[in-house]
Amino acid sequence: MDKFIITGGSPLRGELPISGSKNAVLPVMAATLLTKGTTVIHNVPDLVDMRTMAHLLRILGAKVQFEDHRLTIDTTTYDFNEVPYELVKTMRASIYVLGPLLAKMGEAKVSLPGGCSFGPRPIDYHLRGLETLGATVELKHGNIHATCSRLKGTEIYLDFPSVGATCNLMMSAVLAEGTTVLYNCAKEPHIINLGEVLQQMGAKIQGVGTDTIKIEGVAELHPCECSIYADYIELGTFLIAGAITKGDLTLTHCDPMQAEAVINKLRRSGYNMELTPSTVRITCPRLPKAVNVTTMPYPGFPTDMQAQFMALMSVTPGTSMIAETVFQSRFNHAMELNRLGANIHVDEGMAVVYGVDKLSGAPVMASDLRASAALVLAGLVAEGETHISRVYHIDRGYESIETKLNAVGASIQRVADSNRY
């Protein structure tokens, strides 16, 4: 396993390109199972999770090539519809193939995903939605076994605007007989990206990006050539890298409007944000001040940016209240930040962050993707060296993060973690 050795203290200055979105490319890759033929996907980020999904599609019989940020997926000969636990336990998003396999093949067997480091991650909305579409869903020996010769369009109301359930049910309904209306849907940019790709495949979908999506089932979908949106969570993460180091950073190849909630919070905290349609520049002309954050489904402040923002507030003068309303116990990073000298108290889905003058480098451990990003951001300003173990978490969702940050002045070394304990 690798670890990062980060020497803090240098302001980040220069330009950084934003890669394609992890949370968009994974459902789009799964959607190719709805078609027979070759789909080409551009602006694909080179991430561990993307490679895991490619491996999963190969196990199902598809031919997958990845080169120069372009995926070529040939599903002509795929004929397998079972996903083993070994794969699902490494990536929960494997569940995204459940809907497409059921819709295309009439049967799917996918291992039940477990929890993750920030709590139980149930998939009851996914399964209930499939049953509402007429599927028989059995849970046996840790597997989901779903069958239905042809799904039937209907009305489905999500108790919560779940990203995963919206993706899975959209991909199920596009081949159903009749019309499906999904109410209380997620509206994240990656949902819109998936909806657009399904439309390019011939699906009849209206309302993607609103809380009501109407789908008219069709008999067949065809392959297409499409592109992945820029990753607004990577954008937000690097904006905070510029903020926390009081640097002058310009992010390019992105869509600033998708990160509006984060940009507004940074402005409120005192940072200068200059936007063009595809770039954002952040500078720090004045002493920043602590601001409060409550995470919400899009377009609210993203839960995937909560850990990174906490790292920034831990060294910002004042007191910040951070409420996590999407995943109650998504605060593993707080205790690791406290090891670096932060002063954070967590209780019942709320963190109180008392800003400190400085952090000091120490060995810390990454526990999940965004918690590791928060530790990298803290390491950029902590005095001395910060050693972050288990950086495989960060490689799942950030493309060569150390190469990108070192190119604008960071000092991050990736070394083999040879601890003896």
Ligand code: EPZ
């Ligand atoms: C997606 O997870 C993302 N993952 C997560 O990003 C992100 O944090 C999350 O959406 C929220 O935006 C991918 O896109 C691959 P949800 P997902 O279904 O779909 C509850 C990252 O860092 N719920 O929107 O699993 C659930 O427990 C990752 O990139 C049910 O109760 O999230 C949670 O409290 C981490 N039953 C809430 O809904 C269900 O059937 C939102 O979950 C489904 C969800």
